[in-house]
Amino acid sequence: MANPRRLLRLRNITEIARHTWSRIWPEPMPSGWKVYLVRKTVIQSVHGRQVCGVTLARSKTILVGRNTGHYSFETLVHELAHLRTLEEQIDHGPRWQHEFNSVARTTLGSELARHI
């Protein structure tokens, strides 16, 4: 039988995520989280066509879509800002906006516009 990991073409990028987080925020990234790069169709079939990444709090998993037309690294940082503001009720609310647009974008600048 085919290996489901191969079918989904998951790539574990947790180390890249942790390293990226540590460059942006002083506190360590919450423990137990796994971050995967997957084909965008895997995410979009479940979460909708416009979605490039998703943060799943219950399974402590972040999925970052590949080949989304957006840059993968920016999507990763976008989702890390969600992880940073999990308790915020509004999607892309003021706390998320601050962490992503002020803190992360200021720290990483044009580096956001690259692929993983």
Ligand SMILES: [Zn+2]
């Ligand atoms: Zn988002």
